[in-house]
Amino acid sequence: MDLHAIGQALVEQLPPPLPADRIIALNQPKADVHTTRSYEWNGWTFDVPPGVFIPGWTSRLIHERVLDGRIETRGLRYAAMGAGLGVEAVAAGVRGAREIHALDIHPQSVAAATGHYRRLVGERPGTTFAPAVSDVFDALPEGVRLDVVTFNPPAVSQTVSEDPDVVRNVCVGAPLLAKFFAQIAEKDLLAPGGEIHLIASNTADLRALVQHALDHGLSPRIDHLHDWRDGVLTFLFRITHDTPRTGGER
Numbered sequence: 654m655d656l657h658a659i660g661q662a663l664v665e666q667l668p669p670p671l672p673a674d675r676i677i678a679l680n681q682p683k684a685d686v687h688t689t690r691s692y693e694w695n696g697w698t699f700d701v702p703p704g705v706f707i708p709g710w711t712s713r714l715i716h717e718r719v720l721d722g723r724i725e726t727r728g729l730r731y732a733a734m735g736a737g738l739g740v741e742a743v744a745a746g747v748r749g750a751r752e753i754h755a756l757d758i759h760p761q762s763v764a765a766a767t768g769h770y771r772r773l774v775g776e777r778p779g780t781t782f783a784p785a786v787s788d789v790f791d792a793l794p795e796g797v798r799l800d801v802v803t804f805n806p807p808a809v810s811q812t813v814s815e816d817p818d819v820v821r822n823v824c825v826g827a828p829l830l831a832k833f834f835a836q837i838a839e840k841d842l843l844a845p846g847g848e849i850h851l852i853a854s855n856t857a858d859l860r861a862l863v864q865h866a867l868d869h870g871l872s873p874r875i876d877h878l879h880d881w882r883d884g885v886l887t888f889l890f891r892i893t894h895d896t897p898r899t900g901g902e903r
Contacts, residue, residue: 673811874891
């Protein structure tokens with residue numbers, strides 16, 4: 654695989670989704686999703702209310718990069734799409750982001766993210782924390798332009814449960830990405846030089862996902878590929894405008 658491929662060459666080399674029965678088997682939800690749980694990462698403890706999902710290893714690929722600056726948020730305007738527990742929002746706050754927009758369609762997740770941010774980060778000079786219940790970017794204030802967006806979307810291409818909490822977190826599918834990229838383009842949400850870091854595996858329709866980005870004038874590239882050695886390939890895409898960054902613009 655050419656990790657430097659762009660455009661249609663990238664689309665054509667991406668693997669198709671795994672067989673449906675394999676996808677369903679890999680994404681069986683845990684029975685405790687409607688209970689109170691806890692999650693620990695980087696020495697922090699997060700309380701997990703019923704209906705809020707615990708981040709998996711895929712999410713940690715993003716969390717680690719936000720915390721250590723491989724996905725840089727320091728001094729930047731950042732949106733954590735599908736904020737969930739708020740782990741990446743906390744990491745961005747510790748890192749020193751200028752603005753943190755923690756967006757999630759699930760009110761209980763936004764409440765959890767807010768509580769964790771207030772407890773683990775608190776008020777910091779130069780950092781504004783702005784949580785919002787939002788269907789994609791609908792609740793983002795008008796005029797906001799973002800330097801960095803991260804998203805681990807529920808892009809699994811097969812329905813793995815009838816539970817709406819599971820569907821919301823796992824298997825909404827490629828149509829959600831069509832709406833995500835359409836709003837990025839229509840609202841002109843990316844600042845000059847802005848980047849989207851989006852993670853998905855071959856349990857999703859990767860070709861459709863990347864095509865949606867291309868159709869809206871964006872340029873996806875593979876930033877990281879993780880082979881789980883069980884048939885699952887996880888791709889972290891870095892997505893920018895087709896136009897290159899202009900010096901000094903922010």
